[in-house]
Amino acid sequence: MATQMMRNALAGVSIHGISKSFDSAPILNGISLDIRDGEFLTLLGPSGCGKSTLLRIIAGLEQQDCGTIEVAGVKVDRLRPKQRDVAMVFQSYALYPHMTVSENMALPLKMRRLSAWQRLPVIGALLPKTCAVSAEIKTEVVRTAKALGIDHLLAHKPGQLSGGQRQRVAVGRAMVRHPAVFLMDEPLSNLDAKLRVQMRGEIKELHRRLGVTFIYVTHDQTEAMTMSDRIAVMLNGQLAQVASPRQIYACPADRRVAELIGSPKINLLEATARSEGLLTVAGSALAVDNKLDSGSSVTLGIRPESLQPAEWAGLNTLTGRLRYVEHVGADLFAHVDVPGSSEPLVARLPVELASNFQSDQIVHLQIRREQVLLFSADGRRVSEGDARVTPLRSYAQ
Amino acid sequence: MKAQQASVVDRRSRVETGFAETLAGYTLAGPALVLIFALFILPGAAVLAIATTDWHLGAKTLSFVGAANFTSLFADRVFRAALFNTAVYVLMVVPSTLVLGLSLALLIESGKSLRAFYRAVHFLPFMTSLAAMAIVWEALLHPTIGLVNQVFGLIGLPTANWLRSEATVLPILAIIGTWQSLGLALVLFLAGLKAIPQDLYDAADIDGADGVLDRLRVVTLPSLAPVSLFVLIVVTLRAFAAFDIVQILTRGGPGDASVMLLYALYRESFEYLTTGYGAAIAVIFLVIVIALAMLQTRVVNSRTSRS
Amino acid sequence: MTLPMKILAGAVRHAILLTTGSLVLAPFVWMVSLSLKPPAELFSSSFTLLPQHWFAVENYARALTEAPLPRYMLNGVIVCAAILLLQIMICAPAAYALAKVRFAGRQVMFGFVLIGLLIPHQVLALPLFILCYGLGIFNTYAALIFPFVVSPFGIFLFRQFFMSIPDDIVHAARLDGLSELSIVWRIMLPMSLPAVLAFSIVSVVSHWNDLFWPLLVVRSQEFMPPSLGIVTFANAEAGNDYGPLMAGATVVVAPLVISFLAAQRWFIEGLTAGSIK
Incomplete structure (x- = not known):
C-alpha cells in the first residue's frame, strides 16, 4: 500500500x-x-x-x-x-x-x-x-x-x-x-x-x-x-x-472559449475603434483602456451580468428595445434588441426590477467597462494594454 | 530537425501497434480462415476443376475434357429427367408450402387461443429426422397395410402403389416435402405478421377497410410481401436440395421418374464413380443455388433499406 | 362482428387447424402406433390407434438389441457434441475479430465467410470425400466431424451479435486486463447466450438429422449416426416387420422432439435464424 x-x-x-x-x-x-x-x-x-x-x-x-x-x-x-x-x-x-x-x-x-x-x-x-x-x-x-x-x-x-x-x-x-x-x-x-x-x-x-x-x-x-x-x-x-x-x-483566450463558457451565453457585438480609447458599438460609444488602431473592427464580449439598467443613454450605455423578460427565480434575463445585432442582447438583472420592464419599451443598459472582453477579427482576445491585434499563434503552445 | 526525428520514431511505434492489432486479428480468426479455405474455398475450386475432367473416382489418370461433361450431361436422358423432375418437384412444393404456410399463419394469428400449440404442431416435422420419417412415410404409403390405402379404400377413394407408380411418385414426394417445409414457412409468416404495426390496421379501420377481407387486402398481404419473397427463396433452396426422401423411398424409381438433382449427383459421383460427371452436376447445382442466393441478398437488402 | 359470428369464426378456426394439425401429426401418431403393435395386427384391415395386444416391450427391445440403436444414439451424441464444441471454439474468436478488432484484411476475410455461407455442403461432398480418404480417416468419427468444424453461418451469426455489444464493453475489458481471447470467452459469449443457444440448436438438429454426408463416409455400424443407422436398420429388415422399425424411428426422433417441446421458442427462433442463411 x-x-x-x-x-x-x-x-x-x-x-x-x-x-x-x-x-x-x-x-x-x-x-x-x-x-x-x-x-x-x-x-x-x-x-x-x-x-x-x-x-x-x-x-x-x-x-x-x-x-x-x-x-x-x-x-x-x-x-x-x-x-x-x-x-x-x-x-x-x-x-x-x-x-x-x-x-x-x-x-x-x-x-x-x-x-x-x-x-x-x-x-x-x-x-x-x-x-x-x-x-x-x-x-x-x-x-x-x-x-x-x-x-x-x-x-x-x-x-x-x-x-x-x-x-x-x-x-x-x-x-x-x-x-x-x-x-x-x-x-x-x-x-x-x-x-x-x-x-x-x-x-x-x-x-x-x-x-x-x-x-x-x-x-x-x-x-x-x-x-x-x-x-x-x-x-x-x-x-x-x-x-x-x-x-x-x-479571461478566455478567444471568442470561441468565451462563447462556450457561461450561461446565458456571452453577448458578442461588432464594434469599430474610433479614436484613442473609444469604440462605437450598436450606435453607442464605449470608452476602453485599449489603444486600438482607428477604424479597426473588433468584437465586444459582454457577459450578461456585466450589464446594469441605466436611466438614460450616454457613454458606455447601450440602448435598445426590450423583446421579453425571463424570470429564472433569483434573476431576471432581459432580452434586448440593439441596432446592428440580429441576436438580442441578454442582461442578467436583479429580480426586484421586474415591474420596471414591459415588452417593446426602450431600455438603457450600462456596461461595466472593466469586465468587457475585446476580440480581434481573428477571434483572439485583445488583452489589457495590448493595443495591437495579437498575431495568430498555434493554440497548442 | 528534432521534431522530424521524433515523428520517425512515432511512426515506427504506430506501425508496431498496428501490427499488434493485425496479429491479434489473425490469431483469433486464423483457424477459422484456414479451415474455411481448406473446407470450402479449395473444395469449391476442386469441384470446378474436376468437372472439366473425365476422372473416375479412384482412377490413377485423368484428362482434361473441357466442357464435354456439361454437353453430355444435357444430352443425357437421365440427367434431363433429373432436371425436369427437380423442377416439377420444386413447382409443386414451393407454391403449396407458401399458400398453406400463409393460410395457416393467418388462421393461427386470427384467434388468441392455442396459438403456441398450433404453431408447435405444424412446426414439428421441420426439426425431425427426415430419414427416420421417410421410413414412416413408407409404412403409411405401403400398398397393402399402409394407412393411406386403408383409409382411401374405406371411403371409396382410389388406392395405388403410390411410390412405385410413375404417375404418383413425384406428387407424393412433393407432399412429403411440403409436409416437412410447411412449419418453416409458417413460423416465418407468423413473424412477419407480428411485425405489422397495429397502427396500419387502425388506419385501415378509420379509412373504412374494416372487413376481414378488406384488412387482408389493404394491410396484411402488402405488408407481408417482403417476407413472402424471402420465404419463397428459402423454401425453393430447400426443395432444390431434396435428397433423403429420394434415397430412402424411391432411389430415383420407378425408372427415372423420381431422379432429382442431388440424387443424380450422389449416384454419378459415388455409385457409378463417374466423378467428373458428378462434379459437373454439382457445378450446375451450385449455379442454381448462387442465383437464388443472389436474389435473396437483393430481397434482404431491399428489406433492410425499407425498414 | 357480433358475438355469435365471433364464436362461429373461432369454431371454424379451430376446426381447420385441428384438421391440418392432425394431418401433419399423422405420420408421428402412426409411427408410435405401429411401434406398439404385434405383427399380426399390422395386417388387419381395421385400423386402430392402440393395439389390441400390447407389443411395445417386444418391439422396442428388438429395436434396441437387433440393431445397435443405442450405439447410433451414442454416435449421434458424440458427433454432434464434438461438432458443436469445435464450431464454437473456432467460430467465436473469428467472429469477435471480424466484429471488434481492426486489422488489415478483415473485409477480405468476411468475404470468404460469405462465400462459405453460400456454398451448399452437398456440392463440396466429392472433394471432401477425397480429402477424407487422403487423410485416412474414412469410416471414423473424424470423418463425420471434420467438414463441419468451421461454420460460416456460426461466424456470421456470432459476428452480428458481437457487433451489437458496445465497444465500451470491449474497452473496459481491455483496461481490466483481459486478453483478446478471454474477452471472447468471458465477455462476448456469455453476453450472446441467445445466439449461442440458437446456433447450438441449428447445429445439433442438422447434424443429428443429416443423412447425406454420413452415407458417404461411414460404412460400419460402429460409427453410424442415428439417421443413417435407422436407414440401415430399415434396409436390413427388408420385410414388413414394421413394429421394431417404427420403435427404432421413434427412438431416433424422440430426443429432438422432447427437447423441442421443452424449449419450443428457442427451437423455432434458432431454426428460422438458421434457415435465413
Whole structure:
C-alpha cells in the first residue's frame, strides 16, 4: 500500500504533440498538455472536438498517429491498456451485464493477481493460493463497495440497478485496483439532472480522498467549472485554452472559449475603434483602456451580468428595445434588441426590477467597462494594454 | 530537425501497434480462415476443376475434357429427367408450402387461443429426422397395410402403389416435402405478421377497410410481401436440395421418374464413380443455388433499406 | 362482428387447424402406433390407434438389441457434441475479430465467410470425400466431424451479435486486463447466450438429422449416426416387420422432439435464424 502511494505521488500525465486522424479526417492536431500529479483536469469541448479520442489515446484504447504520452514520467505509447496503470469510467458505464456487481468489480483484480491456470473454473480452485488470493480480492471489493455505499448491491446484476447505482459500480470497478490515473468519459451524462448534481459532489469528494490524477471529459460547462482544478478547452482537435475555471471564465483566450463558457451565453457585438480609447458599438460609444488602431473592427464580449439598467443613454450605455423578460427565480434575463445585432442582447438583472420592464419599451443598459472582453477579427482576445491585434499563434503552445 | 526525428520514431511505434492489432486479428480468426479455405474455398475450386475432367473416382489418370461433361450431361436422358423432375418437384412444393404456410399463419394469428400449440404442431416435422420419417412415410404409403390405402379404400377413394407408380411418385414426394417445409414457412409468416404495426390496421379501420377481407387486402398481404419473397427463396433452396426422401423411398424409381438433382449427383459421383460427371452436376447445382442466393441478398437488402 | 359470428369464426378456426394439425401429426401418431403393435395386427384391415395386444416391450427391445440403436444414439451424441464444441471454439474468436478488432484484411476475410455461407455442403461432398480418404480417416468419427468444424453461418451469426455489444464493453475489458481471447470467452459469449443457444440448436438438429454426408463416409455400424443407422436398420429388415422399425424411428426422433417441446421458442427462433442463411 505504501509503495502504491509512493508511485501515485508522481503520477502526472504528460502529453506531447498528439495527433490522430480517422480515414484522413484529422481528429486531434498536435495536442500537448502537462497534467500535474493529483490534479483534476477536465477536457471540455463540444461533441466531435476530439476530447474522448484524446482520453482513449491516454488509456491506450486508440493509437495516436504521432506524439507521446507519459504516465508518471514513463512513456506508455507501446504499453497495452492493462499495463498503463490507468482506470476508466465510461459514459455507458460498460458494466458486464452477465456478471454481478461483485464479479464486475473483482475482474480487474483477478486478471492481475491470478494466473491463467488459477482463473480456470474448477481446476483453478484446486491450485495452491487461489483461495487465499480470491479471499483477498473479495475483501478489497467489499471495502471499496462500502466506501461507495454499494455494498448491499454486490450480489445484483447491473440490469437490476438504477442509473446512479450503475455509475457507482463503474467508479468502484475503476477504484478497486488503485490506478495512478482515473480517466472519466462523460460519466454523468446518462443521469438525470438531480442525480448529476449529487454525483458531481461525490466524484469531487472521491478525488479529494484518493488524491490521484483525474482526467475528466465532458461537454457540460457546469461540471467542468464546479469540479476541475484546471480546464482544458478543446475545439476542433486543438487546445484552445488550459487554465483554472476562474481564468477561463474571466479571461478566455478567444471568442470561441468565451462563447462556450457561461450561461446565458456571452453577448458578442461588432464594434469599430474610433479614436484613442473609444469604440462605437450598436450606435453607442464605449470608452476602453485599449489603444486600438482607428477604424479597426473588433468584437465586444459582454457577459450578461456585466450589464446594469441605466436611466438614460450616454457613454458606455447601450440602448435598445426590450423583446421579453425571463424570470429564472433569483434573476431576471432581459432580452434586448440593439441596432446592428440580429441576436438580442441578454442582461442578467436583479429580480426586484421586474415591474420596471414591459415588452417593446426602450431600455438603457450600462456596461461595466472593466469586465468587457475585446476580440480581434481573428477571434483572439485583445488583452489589457495590448493595443495591437495579437498575431495568430498555434493554440497548442 | 528534432521534431522530424521524433515523428520517425512515432511512426515506427504506430506501425508496431498496428501490427499488434493485425496479429491479434489473425490469431483469433486464423483457424477459422484456414479451415474455411481448406473446407470450402479449395473444395469449391476442386469441384470446378474436376468437372472439366473425365476422372473416375479412384482412377490413377485423368484428362482434361473441357466442357464435354456439361454437353453430355444435357444430352443425357437421365440427367434431363433429373432436371425436369427437380423442377416439377420444386413447382409443386414451393407454391403449396407458401399458400398453406400463409393460410395457416393467418388462421393461427386470427384467434388468441392455442396459438403456441398450433404453431408447435405444424412446426414439428421441420426439426425431425427426415430419414427416420421417410421410413414412416413408407409404412403409411405401403400398398397393402399402409394407412393411406386403408383409409382411401374405406371411403371409396382410389388406392395405388403410390411410390412405385410413375404417375404418383413425384406428387407424393412433393407432399412429403411440403409436409416437412410447411412449419418453416409458417413460423416465418407468423413473424412477419407480428411485425405489422397495429397502427396500419387502425388506419385501415378509420379509412373504412374494416372487413376481414378488406384488412387482408389493404394491410396484411402488402405488408407481408417482403417476407413472402424471402420465404419463397428459402423454401425453393430447400426443395432444390431434396435428397433423403429420394434415397430412402424411391432411389430415383420407378425408372427415372423420381431422379432429382442431388440424387443424380450422389449416384454419378459415388455409385457409378463417374466423378467428373458428378462434379459437373454439382457445378450446375451450385449455379442454381448462387442465383437464388443472389436474389435473396437483393430481397434482404431491399428489406433492410425499407425498414 | 357480433358475438355469435365471433364464436362461429373461432369454431371454424379451430376446426381447420385441428384438421391440418392432425394431418401433419399423422405420420408421428402412426409411427408410435405401429411401434406398439404385434405383427399380426399390422395386417388387419381395421385400423386402430392402440393395439389390441400390447407389443411395445417386444418391439422396442428388438429395436434396441437387433440393431445397435443405442450405439447410433451414442454416435449421434458424440458427433454432434464434438461438432458443436469445435464450431464454437473456432467460430467465436473469428467472429469477435471480424466484429471488434481492426486489422488489415478483415473485409477480405468476411468475404470468404460469405462465400462459405453460400456454398451448399452437398456440392463440396466429392472433394471432401477425397480429402477424407487422403487423410485416412474414412469410416471414423473424424470423418463425420471434420467438414463441419468451421461454420460460416456460426461466424456470421456470432459476428452480428458481437457487433451489437458496445465497444465500451470491449474497452473496459481491455483496461481490466483481459486478453483478446478471454474477452471472447468471458465477455462476448456469455453476453450472446441467445445466439449461442440458437446456433447450438441449428447445429445439433442438422447434424443429428443429416443423412447425406454420413452415407458417404461411414460404412460400419460402429460409427453410424442415428439417421443413417435407422436407414440401415430399415434396409436390413427388408420385410414388413414394421413394429421394431417404427420403435427404432421413434427412438431416433424422440430426443429432438422432447427437447423441442421443452424449449419450443428457442427451437423455432434458432431454426428460422438458421434457415435465413
